[in-house]
Amino acid sequence: MLDACSTARSAKENPFDIARRQLDDAASIIGLDAEVLELLRWPMREMHVTIPVKMDDGSVHAFHGFRVQYNDARGPNKGGIRFHPDETIDTVRALAAWMTWKTAVLDIPLGGAKGGVICNPKAMSPGELERLSRSYIRQVGRLLGLEKDVPAPDVYTTPQIMAWMADEYSFMQGHNDFGVITGKPLALGGSLGRGDATARGGIICIREAARMLGIDLTGKTAAINGYGNAGAFAHKLAVELLGMKVVAVSDSKGGIFNPDGLEHTALTEYKKRTGSVAGFPGSTSLTDTALLELDVTVLIPAALEDEISCRNARNIRASIVAELANGPTTPEADKILHERGIYLIPDLLCNAGGVTVSYFEMVQNSSGWYWEEESVHRQLEKKMTAAIKTVHQSAVQYRVDNRTAAMIVAIRRVAEAMKLRGWV
Ligand SMILES: NC(=O)C1=CN([C@@H]2O[C@H](COP(=O)(O)OP(=O)(O)OC[C@H]3O[C@@H](n4cnc5c(N)ncnc54)[C@H](O)[C@@H]3O)[C@@H](O)[C@H]2O)C=CC1
Numbered sequence: 001m002l003d004a005c006s007t008a009r010s011a012k013e014n015p016f017d018i019a020r021r022q023l024d025d026a027a028s029i030i031g032l033d034a035e036v037l038e039l040l041r042w043p044m045r046e047m048h049v050t051i052p053v054k055m056d057d058g059s060v061h062a063f064h065g066f067r068v069q070y071n072d073a074r075g076p077n078k079g080g081i082r083f084h085p086d087e088t089i090d091t092v093r094a095l096a097a098w099m100t101w102k103t104a105v106l107d108i109p110l111g112g113a114k115g116g117v118i119c120n121p122k123a124m125s126p127g128e129l130e131r132l133s134r135s136y137i138r139q140v141g142r143l144l145g146l147e148k149d150v151p152a153p154d155v156y157t158t159p160q161i162m163a164w165m166a167d168e169y170s171f172m173q174g175h176n177d178f179g180v181i182t183g184k185p186l187a188l189g190g191s192l193g194r195g196d197a198t199a200r201g202g203i204i205c206i207r208e209a210a211r212m213l214g215i216d217l218t219g220k221t222a223a224i225n226g227y228g229n230a231g232a233f234a235h236k237l238a239v240e241l242l243g244m245k246v247v248a249v250s251d252s253k254g255g256i257f258n259p260d261g262l263e264h265t266a267l268t269e270y271k272k273r274t275g276s277v278a279g280f281p282g283s284t285s286l287t288d289t290a291l292l293e294l295d296v297t298v299l300i301p302a303a304l305e306d307e308i309s310c311r312n313a314r315n316i317r318a319s320i321v322a323e324l325a326n327g328p329t330t331p332e333a334d335k336i337l338h339e340r341g342i343y344l345i346p347d348l349l350c351n352a353g354g355v356t357v358s359y360f361e362m363v364q365n366s367s368g369w370y371w372e373e374e375s376v377h378r379q380l381e382k383k384m385t386a387a388i389k390t391v392h393q394s395a396v397q398y399r400v401d402n403r404t405a406a407m408i409v410a411i412r413r414v415a416e417a418m419k420l421r422g423w424v
């Protein structure tokens with residue numbers, strides 16, 4: 001039988017198939033009970049919604065969206081909402097499964113969920129986006145709540161969108177209930193430190209990986225695919241906290257390269273003004289394929305799924321691959337990178353800073369006591385370093401790659417909760 005690498009494919013692999021293969025692999029290594037595994041292979045609940053939105057030209061457009069609650073054995077469901085033209089139910093299922101494993105790896109008392117709307121936010125006016133955000137919440141709101149399911153931002157959703165959603169949900173409840181959503185603006189109960197939390201958690205992982213590998217990162221190079229919330233803050237913090245040089249970045253409109261390092265402030269201002277990093281003065285353009293295969297110390301995929309697959313895994317030259325994106329590497333590519341001695345920090349760990357600070361936001365909203373930024377950073381550092389240590393121990397104990405090691409930690413914790421609750 002041909003494996004996925006042997007077949008001539010140009011289409012993306014189904015992300016939910018990938019999520020299940022990752023689960024099956026980890027489950028077989030620890031001999032997970034078949035009934036537990038069967039439960040973990042399915043979302044516990046999912047909602048498909050049609051979302052009517054009045055457009056600026058007076059027409060009504062029916063958008064389609066989803067909220068998938070994968071598993072809440074360890075606590076309320078948690079996970080972002082993505083607005084993207086290529087969104088599918090299977091992408092949302094995979095992202096919800098990965099949220100479940102991520103909260104378990106970080107040992108925060110939450111489950112996993114994800115939401116998505118099929119739309120092109122770049123082609124919508126602010127008014128249309130607001131009406132879409134409110135209409136989505138009217139449809140899925142009955143599933144949400146601080147004790148049930150707490151969304152957050154993801155690709156192409158922002159703190160402003162979270163604010164509209166929190167407001168709509170509050171109207172539905174008849175009182176302010178901002179704790180239903182995290183990643184909110186500070187003025188509405190957001191947490192200090194949530195903006196750069198995903199990148200900050202990833203930078204802590206890169207720092208610890210380099211320490212383990214004996215690499216001094218000062219002056220070393222990084223390339224970042226995806227220049228949004230996660231990628232742009234990773235650029236800033238890689239320079240500020242690790243002393244690295246970010247030589248290449250890309251977004252959906254193109255990539256740029258400067259061997260002397262790209263300047264963060266000038267680049268983010270340029271992107272804000274022009275809508276893309278492409279054409280940034282002083283840089284040359286490069287394709288995403290070329291960016292991923294650059295000879296850099298650290299490669300940071302920070303865009304979408306399936307960036308590193310059997311098509312390019314043999315050409316990756318970075319020593320460390322730090323997955324800020326969810327699901328950027330396919331299982332075949334995982335194997336190839338592992339065999340080639342490339343140190344991969346899996347998404348479940350690498351991008352968990354975001355949900356960890358979202359959890360801190362929930363705690364602050366519940367208690368009404370707001371933390372200083374320094375406390376957020378300190379608690380994030382503690383949670384991340386503890387998780388890094390646990391995943392490393394698991395990799396050594398089972399002699400597996402880091403993703404499988406993280407999956408083992410996660411499914412053991414979720415399985416324990418399910419057993420204690422009498423689900424299996
Ligand atoms: N925002 C958060 O707190 C978290 C985000 N993530 C993951 O990080 C990744 C990025 O999310 P955000 O930064 O929040 O989204 P964002 O919407 O702020 O930015 C996404 C960026 O990716 C770029 N992009 C899209 N398609 C691309 C392509 N084909 N090639 C290169 N760049 C492309 C966009 O132009 C944009 O710059 C996603 O996988 C998301 O699920 C994971 C954990 C938390």
Ligand SMILES: O=C(O)CCC(=O)C(=O)O
Pocket residue numbers: 078079080081099102150151152153154182183326351352354355356358
């Ligand atoms: O902050 C959160 O609750 C979730 C962030 C997210 O969607 C993710 O980690 O993929």
